[in-house]
Amino acid sequence: MYPIAFVSLGPGEADLITLKGLKTLEAADCIFYPATIIKEDAISSRALDIITELNIDSKKAIPFHVPMSKDRSLAIEAYHRISQEAEQQYLKGLKVAIVAEGDAGFYSSIHYIFDTLTKQNIPVEHIAGIPAFIASGALAGIHIVKQEEELNVIPGIISANDLIGKIESGKVVVIMKVSQCQEAVKECISKIPTATFHYFENVGVKDKEYYTNHTHEIIARKFPYFSLMIIHQ
Template sequence: MTYPISFVSLGPGEPELITVKGLRQLQTADIIYCPATRNRQGESISRAADIVRALEISETAIRCFMLPMSKDRTEAWKAYDALYNEAESNYAEGKQIVIVAEGDAGFYSSIQYIYDKFTAAGIAVQRIAGIPAFIAAGALAGLHIVKQEEQIVVIPGTPSADELSEKINAGYVIVIMKLSQCVEAVHECIRKHPQTQFHYFENVGTEKEYYTSDKKIIADKIYPYFSLMIIQ
């Protein structure tokens, strides 16, 4: 029997936040590919693999692939091409293949690149939804993220202070992902909009998760990579 290649979304970090459907795919997989990076000491680390291990999945199924993290995506595309070739070969042998991604695999996830390659090659694929980090963040803080006729915009961490102010003045609820790229813009907006609520989160769904709505603390922080903000 030939199974589709499954792209399983792991959720924001807490193993119990994976869906039942996603967990079942992991439990029946022959091979689970997990993205890994290198820390400043040059050691290989994989938050995705740590989540899979916490779900008591057999270590023999887990295969990490190195995914360079850089704004220049050239090396990342090469890594995905190598993964595609290996996964396609194992798929042809009848193996049940899973490729995982943190959060949701279709939401600000570069894993879509390889999903599209399989689709273009006529190989059956399926994607299993996951909980995005900002939804888990709202639960952590007890926020009613949007209500009634409110509108929400979700943006990457690239806006200028003027762009953020324009959205705030228009009445949008704003979610900024990967906040580390727009530290100064956020700091400036906090000063410009004293009546606006700024909710700051780090490492949601992990042991290091952190939340504050204290503007003084937020305005003094340098935001790490795994951070996000909800502005209301």
């Protein structure tokens, strides 16, 4: 029996999936993908957009919905149900794939599914992909780290004082989901004028990508969910 494959789709541009990831999706019998319910009988899914652009048979694509709530118990229950569904397909002898944007092992919430299946002794495989901050560096034409520089990748839950400390330590800082700390970031911009703030939205999504390193534009902007920042001191 084949292991359940956790396939990384990359940040949004279909061409940025790895060849191994593409081959796995083409060979899969069923593909579970994350989707958001926007209204009755209508869903939105960047993952499905990528799958469709890759000309993968949509008939084998199965959406899963995770509640967007601060009550994480609801999301964990949803991931548990998805784990059970994937296990059932696996036990039928089918080739099962579960996709994630970016890299499936990098700040990806589907680790709940991966961990649950592992505990059930179901064989799993992680197929690597390109995380959004790597694609962001390419979009901006910058070297994220050079020579002996250190990189500190952090989630968006951070205070202004802690962020200032990280920047002043000389490390390159990447903030994922920067929308969660936009006020802290804007305070840092005013207090550390020597730093360069590279701000990104929707990297890899055609006609929606946005990049700037002009601080006045960053301060005036409301950060959406799909945003991140690379900071150089």
